[in-house]
Amino acid sequence: MTNKEKTVLITKNGIRHDGRKKTDLREIRFEVGILDRADGSAIIYWGKNKILVAVYGPRELHPKHMALPDRALIRCEYRMATFSVTERKSPAPKRREKEISKILAEAIEPAVFDYLYPRSVIDVFIEVLQADGGSRCASITAAALALADAGIPMKDLVVGCAAGNLNGEVVIDLDDVEDKEGQGDLPIAVLPLSGEVVLLQSDGVFNPEQYKEALDLLMDACQTIYKLQREAITNKYAKITEEIIEPVEVEPEPTEAKVEKKKGEKTEEKKETEEKTPKKKASAKKAKSEQSEESEKKKKTSKKKEKKTPPKKDEEAKE
Numbered sequence: 001m002t003n004k005e006k007t008v009l010i011t012k013n014g015i016r017h018d019g020r021k022k023t024d025l026r027e028i029r030f031e032v033g034i035l036d037r038a039d040g041s042a043i044i045y046w047g048k049n050k051i052l053v054a055v056y057g058p059r060e061l062h063p064k065h066m067a068l069p070d071r072a073l074i075r076c077e078y079r080m081a082t083f084s085v086t087e088r089k090s091p092a093p094k095r096r097e098k099e100i101s102k103i104l105a106e107a108i109e110p111a112v113f114d115y116l117y118p119r120s121v122i123d124v125f126i127e128v129l130q131a132d133g134g135s136r137c138a139s140i141t142a143a144a145l146a147l148a149d150a151g152i153p154m155k156d157l158v159v160g161c162a163a164g165n166l167n168g169e170v171v172i173d174l175d176d177v178e179d180k181e182g183q184g185d186l187p188i189a190v191l192p193l194s195g196e197v198v199l200l201q202s203d204g205v206f207n208p209e210q211y212k213e214a215l216d217l218l219m220d221a222c223q224t225i226y227k228l229q230r231e232a233i234t235n236k237y238a239k240i241t242e243e244i245i246e247p248v249e250v251e252p253e254p255t256e257a258k259v260e261k262k263k264g265e266k267t268e269e270k271k272e273t274e275e276k277t278p279k280k281k282a283s284a285k286k287a288k289s290e291q292s293e294e295s296e297k298k299k300k301t302s303k304k305k306e307k308k309t310p311p312k313k314d315e316e317a318k319e
């Protein structure tokens with residue numbers, strides 16, 4: 001086989017191989033609360049990434065010796081499905097998955113009020129159904145939504161995004177091709193309200209100017225993603241409120257005139273109901289008269305019997 005042609009990662013005009021500009025994000029979409037069994041859940045569609053997150057807890061921790069006396073343990077499990085990449089991925093957790101699980105748990109911790117649940121555990125299961133670069137950033141972004149969906153008290157959501165170095169140009173949100181063929185990858189996660197950085201990794205080459213530019217662009221990108229995240233969670237709760245709460249009309253206190261009118265309405269209602277149910281009454285009357293006729297008949301027959309069979313005492317007296 002001949003060597004694959006190298007992809008043009010970025011043109012002189014700053015257009016990337018998939019048509020995006022330097023600061024363009026791929027399309028991001030969320031769905032929240034999609035798993036019934038989990039306490040909280042979310043799925044993120046970020047470019048071609050499809051990542052499902054389920055949250056359980058706070059709940060009792062097993063094994064107990066792992067319990068933390070002053071806060072909840074946040075346990076993350078990042079897994080890539082065997083079918084998530086073109087070549088079959090081994091189902092056994094590899095070093096990369098263990099590393100990502102660890103750094104994601106550490107990035108989530110600062111956002112959660114974990115001191116409220118000492119000795120318990122909050123489990124975050126992350127299943128990458130389809131991977132296309134930037135899966136750790138997408139995972140943490142979805143995990144924050146799933147935690148919020150589980151009703152876990154949080155300081156803020158967490159947003160992740162990566163910057164990259166493509167032939168000396170700093171770009172935002174690398175896909176799989178850019179991640180593999182580019183010269184640098186800089187994933188970060190932040191708490192968007194405070195700007196606190198909770199994850200920062202660096203792979204490849206960035207000079208100080210590129211590093212600074214990457215961080216500035218990432219902060220803006222994280223704010224954009226944060227808006228989408230908030231929309232997703234508020235949309236979910238807006239739907240629930242629509243379903244649960246029916247609009248309640250508060251009636252004004254009735255004035256005297258209104259009360260009289262109401263009385264009038266009632267008598268009219270009575271009339272109406274009487275008009276509506278004459279058949280029932282007629283049939284009831286008929287049944288009553290039939291009953292009384294029958295009872296009268298019975299009485300008559302019993303009298304006749306009495307006449308036919310005079311009392312024994314009289315007969316005895318005659319004898």
Ligand code: ADP
Pocket residue numbers: 085086087089096131132133134135136137176179185187
């Ligand atoms: P991230 O997904 O956070 O960018 P990496 O930089 O480690 O994490 O991986 C980049 C991309 O490489 C992944 O998103 C995925 O598309 C691909 N990849 C990761 N692991 C494998 C694997 N075992 N087999 C094939 N592709 C993989």
